[in-house]
Amino acid sequence: VPAYASRLHDFRRGIKQKTVILRNGGRTDLIDRALLPLASWIWKMREEVLVMISESMKDMCGLLPHPTEIRLLRGGAGSMSLPDEDFRYSLKINKIREEALKVPVVGPHRDDMLITTNGAPAALSLSRGFRRRVAVALILAAAEGVRRKLGKNPVLLLDEITAELDSEGRNILFCALLERKTQVFASTAEPFTESFPGRIYGVDSGRVEIIDEN
Template structure:
């Protein structure tokens, strides 16, 4: 699915060119040597998004002012160039592309799995909303467009709410944008969670040997009617200086054996739930889009016991491309032997013969 990856001034890599086969690859090395950056670059190339960087400028190699990521993905040649002064420039098949939606239409699907996924259970609601948004944006370009419009309008409206001089007409104009796009976001999130609950519950049972029941439920931050609730909370919003209802207040509720997972699940159960959520993501994307995602697995297998590790491998689609980072190969136990192995050290990636 991803047959070639090329980097320039990306994180610790001055340059990198990798050929990949259909099964994927193993990247071995100590921490902070660049393994995860390779997965991050793949995610950036395919989805224009890094799960680890809040800003694109954070990915530019130190003492440089631009980066490049390019590669062959799903039979399309893609290229990204970013600089702080010119922003992001995109190309598909060597031709400039102005709209991100057009670029994304040429790419494919991604599932990122890492040890930080435990924050899906422990962390704030914003972590779980980002999880849903990453899925929703891959399921539908319509969802991604609505999300971008909603977030921009929300930021502008909150700025107006902090300014006592702002007019009602200005607030109402942005509220209308929130309503139009928020309704689509809420509807699609609700449908996603319903499907994810069934899939994640099944994965949880398989990883926990049938001993645990995981359930997901969607809690809308918009109430029954977003337009009506925006009107009802207007005075409170003026007082607080922020919009208090809408999809940005949605919550994804997780329960294990009927109890709130964040409060009652053990650490082992929480890690299993995180794996179940990401494996369910992959299965949902495959079912909805009719093609396999690429799995980016960031150093998760060294942390798992043999039973869970085998269960995860059993749930990963055999034909899916899997790019895996690890600090050692002791856990392999004869699995995943067909993938090439690379040693990563100080921003240098070399094939292990």
């Protein structure tokens, strides 16, 4: 989205300027004031997008093994609900730390995303196969978000699409891909017997040949 890309670019440029100021031992008051509206706007947009992605993930042929939630972890912040107040407060309590480290520690450039399933971090509570299914669900939900926002279906490029999935997981995955009604280019080195809802090509010694015209 042009508006998001433009403001993210401005924020990153401001962070570079702030880094130089910190390394030179200067005051960051002015640059922090300039970064405030950019940081709060980016946080607001990211949180809205995660809400949209969460909604899109609810109906995917059972691709998600358990109820899954996604939450933005604001970089160096998160103590207050309103983005602008959170940025301002977090800068205040991290001022000495930033001066000591000489790098900005508060802002969207330090953001992370927490994925939980049944209230526990997915990275710790799910098997590798289920984590793969959650990752694919995120990709498909993000693609749905792009379609809603821009009115166009994105082309998906998926690598090792069937890796770490059992037969049931592959069938669920193929069902979810088919439901999206978007063009998908997927690759895998894993053999499978399930019916893939599309053309299957094989690559051997640099040669490409059609295996299934489905």
